[in-house]
Amino acid sequence: MVVAEVPKLASAAEYFFKLGVEGKRFRPTVLLLMATALNVHIPEPTAGGVGDTLTTDLRTRQQSIAEITEMIHVASLLHDDVLDDADKRRGIGSLNAVMGNKLAVLAGDFLLSRACVSLAALKNTEVVSLIATVVEHLVTGETMQMTTSSEQRCSMEYYMQKTYYKTASLISNSCKAIALLAGQTAEVAMLAFEYGKHLGLAFQLIDDVLDFTGTSASLGKGSLSDIQHGIVTAPILFAMEEFPQLHAIVYQGFDNPENVDIALEYLGKSDGIQRTRELAMKHANLAAAAIESLPESNDEQVRKSRRALVDLTQRVIMRNK
Amino acid sequence: MARAALLHLLRHRSVATATAPLSAYKCLSSNSKTPSGIRWTSICRAFSSKAAVNDLIGIDMANTDSGVAVMEEKERLDPFSLVADELSLIANRLRSMVVTEVPNLASAAEYFFKIGAEGKRFRPTVLLLMATALSVRIPELPPAGVGDTLPTDLRTSQQRIAEITEMIHVASLLHDDVLDDADKRRGICSLNAVMGNKLAVLAGDFLLSRACVSLASLKNTEVVTLIATVVENLVTGETMQLTTASKQRFSMDYYMQKTYNKTASLISNSCKSIAILAGHTAEVAMLAFEYGKNLGLAFQLIDDVLDFTGTSASLGKGSLSDIRHGIITAPILFAMEEFPELHAVVDQGFKNPANVDIALGFLGKSSGIQRTKELAMKHANLAAQVIESLPESDDANVIRSRQALIDLTQRVLTRNK
Numbered sequence: 134m135v136v137a138e139v140p141k142l143a144s145a146a147e148y149f150f151k152l153g154v155e156g157k158r159f160r161p162t163v164l165l166l167m168a169t170a171l172n173v174h175i176p177e178p179t180a181g182g183v184g185d186t187l188t189t190d191l192r193t194r195q196q197s198i199a200e201i202t203e204m205i206h207v208a209s210l211l212h213d214d215v216l217d218d219a220d221k222r223r224g225i226g227s228l229n230a231v232m233g234n235k236l237a238v239l240a241g242d243f244l245l246s247r248a249c250v251s252l253a254a255l256k257n258t259e260v261v262s263l264i265a266t267v268v269e270h271l272v273t274g275e276t277m278q279m280t281t282s283s284e285q286r287c288s289m290e291y292y293m294q295k296t297y298y299k300t301a302s303l304i305s306n307s308c309k310a311i312a313l314l315a316g317q318t319a320e321v322a323m324l325a326f327e328y329g330k331h332l333g334l335a336f337q338l339i340d341d342v343l344d345f346t347g348t349s350a351s352l353g354k355g356s357l358s359d360i361q362h363g364i365v366t367a368p369i370l371f372a373m374e375e376f377p378q379l380h381a382i383v384y385q386g387f388d389n390p391e392n393v394d395i396a397l398e399y400l401g402k403s404d405g406i407q408r409t410r411e412l413a414m415k416h417a418n419l420a421a422a423a424i425e426s427l428p429e430s431n432d433e434q435v436r437k438s439r440r441a442l443v444d445l446t447q448r449v450i451m452r453n454k
Numbered sequence: 455m456a457r458a459a460l461l462h463l464l465r466h467r468s469v470a471t472a473t474a475p476l477s478a479y480k481c482l483s484s485n486s487k488t489p490s491g492i493r494w495t496s497i498c499r500a501f502s503s504k505a506a507v508n509d510l511i512g513i514d515m516a517n518t519d520s521g522v523a524v525m526e527e528k529e530r531l532d533p534f535s536l537v538a539d540e541l542s543l544i545a546n547r548l549r550s551m552v553v554t555e556v557p558n559l560a561s562a563a564e565y566f567f568k569i570g571a572e573g574k575r576f577r578p579t580v581l582l583l584m585a586t587a588l589s590v591r592i593p594e595l596p597p598a599g600v601g602d603t604l605p606t607d608l609r610t611s612q613q614r615i616a617e618i619t620e621m622i623h624v625a626s627l628l629h630d631d632v633l634d635d636a637d638k639r640r641g642i643c644s645l646n647a648v649m650g651n652k653l654a655v656l657a658g659d660f661l662l663s664r665a666c667v668s669l670a671s672l673k674n675t676e677v678v679t680l681i682a683t684v685v686e687n688l689v690t691g692e693t694m695q696l697t698t699a700s701k702q703r704f705s706m707d708y709y710m711q712k713t714y715n716k717t718a719s720l721i722s723n724s725c726k727s728i729a730i731l732a733g734h735t736a737e738v739a740m741l742a743f744e745y746g747k748n749l750g751l752a753f754q755l756i757d758d759v760l761d762f763t764g765t766s767a768s769l770g771k772g773s774l775s776d777i778r779h780g781i782i783t784a785p786i787l788f789a790m791e792e793f794p795e796l797h798a799v800v801d802q803g804f805k806n807p808a809n810v811d812i813a814l815g816f817l818g819k820s821s822g823i824q825r826t827k828e829l830a831m832k833h834a835n836l837a838a839q840v841i842e843s844l845p846e847s848d849d850a851n852v853i854r855s856r857q858a859l860i861d862l863t864q865r866v867l868t869r870n871k
């Protein structure tokens with residue numbers, strides 16, 4: 134296709150596949166499990182099912198959701214990496230920065246356009262709407278992160294909203310899309326949505342913790358990448374509730390490495406890490422509860438998948454990488 | 455300076471050698487009162503009659519007298535004024551559709567929708583005119599009408615196509631400006647220059663997602679597919695444009711394909727969507743598509759010419775923006791057919807301004823500009839013929855809109871900005 138003619142675009146697309154290999158393939162796993170978990174016998178045909186150009190069978194269509202979701206996820210990563218002039222000036226070769234930006238934008242657009250076409254092929258306008266909302270949320274979340282005022286940065290509510298947009302919306306809405314494609318009721322679709330949402334939030338909260346406490350691979354040294362980028366996450370926000378002095382440090386920002394050390398000290402004295410873990414656990418349990426509320430099934434496959442989905446909620450909490 | 459002289463030569467040479475078909479205006483000006491029942495074939499036949507004394511096809515800014523006389527006729531048929539009220543409605547809705555709780559994203563998204571920056575609103579005008587031009591009473595209901603959340607009436611949903619089209623168009627402009635490192639667009643600073651590349655990219659994505667949500671609300675999967683194809687075509691077109699190393703960029707076929715992807719696909723597929731929403735047959739939908747496609751191609755070809763010959767605002771100095779960016783357009787491609795030596799210069803690229811001058815020299819000697827205009831004319835005429843082929847109607851509004859659509863095919867050719 135056209136892609137092959139632009140070598141660098143081809144390697145940008147490859148980046149997408151490499152990422153799929155390196156990553157835990159977490160999202161597609163959740164979606165495919167959800168598809169099986171919702172595989173209850175429904176007398177009505179699927180909601181979107183008009184016309185003879187429908188993609189052949191339900192499972193294929195649900196797999197398509199998983200593909201579309203991954204494409205959108207990677208497109209958003211590529212676009213998030215676009216640099217602004219300030220970054221260009223920080224010693225990155227200007228040609229690389231320009232080419233890098235162009236490829237990032239174009240490759241992201243390419244993936245988004247492929248996602249659009251695949252989405253249209255499902256011939257279900259409700260699903261189109263859901264997934265389009267995800268893109269909007271991703272953009273909103275990233276913009277929130279880029280442009281926070283000092284006040285907003287100190288707000289837990291703002292932070293949870295941003296986290297929903299940036300992380301949980303994709304999983305929640307694609308879980309819901311899986312349910313809709315299967316012709317499930319609005320109630321069941323909402324349960325799928327809730328599972329995805331709580332799972333996503335739990336995932337991100339643990340991510341925040343690991344950025345401070347480190348992973349088994351890093352022998353306990355957190356990368357501290359968030360705070361060094363001036364991104365204030367849940368542990369710090371909790372610590373700020375206990376130590377108002379921390380507000381001043383956060384206001385100043387973290388360009389000065391000393392501030393990072395000061396903040397870490399407060400964090401250590403506070404319950405920030407623990408309370409974040411507890412919040413993550415609360416969301417994980419809510420996710421598990423959503424699965425348990427699904428209409429009963431005697432099918433062994435269905436039950437196995439539901440157990441796996443519940444199991445995932447625990448893995449998200451327990452993981453240390 | 456040498457370049458100015460070359461450009462001057464280009465402009466006036468094209469006037470001297472023009473063999474233009476008769477414009478619709480000349481015909482209409484001799485029928486000062488157009489009977490309401492006039493058949494369009496008689497006017498369209500004017501396209502193939504003998505050459506006009508007043509050459510309206512060449513960019514001849516010196517010839518103002520006939521220009522003024524024609525202007526008066528134009529005003530009676532001004533296509534833009536036919537839909538002015540609706541355009542305002544759409545503009546307001548667009549502004550409200552790009553509202554978001556995140557202030558920076560909101561100002562980024564509405565950057566090109568705010569008053570004064572909306573551009574010529576060419577596309578929405580075409581679509582609204584097409585909607586009226588196709589409004590015949592159909593016994594069947596539109597096939598898309600399932601569910602109780604259908605937009606209240608057909609016109610509203612067609613207006614929505616105009617909104618969606620504008621959002622997608624602006625989203626692509628925002629991304630293109632980042633790709634081109636542009637600092638100006640529509641006479642104001644580009645968004646990326648003002649707010650940074652990343653925000654421009656995000657704003658483009660935001661507009662695209664809003665367009666998709668709006669699209670989904672029409673509950674017509676055929677239209678969703680058409681517009682999704684447009685999004686894909688836009689990216690393909692941009693990618694094709696970036697294939698600087700490829701031999702294909704010297705090919706006229708490749709160039710026309712790229713131009714279809716980047717410019718004409720949006721108009722053609724949204725025109726087709728208008729027809730589909732109205733419940734028309736596949737044949738009529740194809741006619742709407744063909745109108746949009748040929749109009750879009752004509753538009754772009756004249757754009758290519760203007761980049762060399764300049765506009766009335768720029769007092770004849772073409773911005774030469776395409777060639778400076780290494781983008782080879784139709785005039786140069788035609789010139790290359792006549793002067794194979796030009797290949798070597800194009801191969802070298804245009805970072806060296808001397809190469810730009812050399813290329814302009816060859817262009818001036820060639821009939822590149824003229825042939826491009828002729829190709830544009832061919833497509834404009836095809837577009838006009840398509841309107842003529844639409845199923846007949848006695849409705850005055852329908853007739854007027856079709857007249858306006860034909861008028862637009864001429865405006866696309868004669869515009870000088």
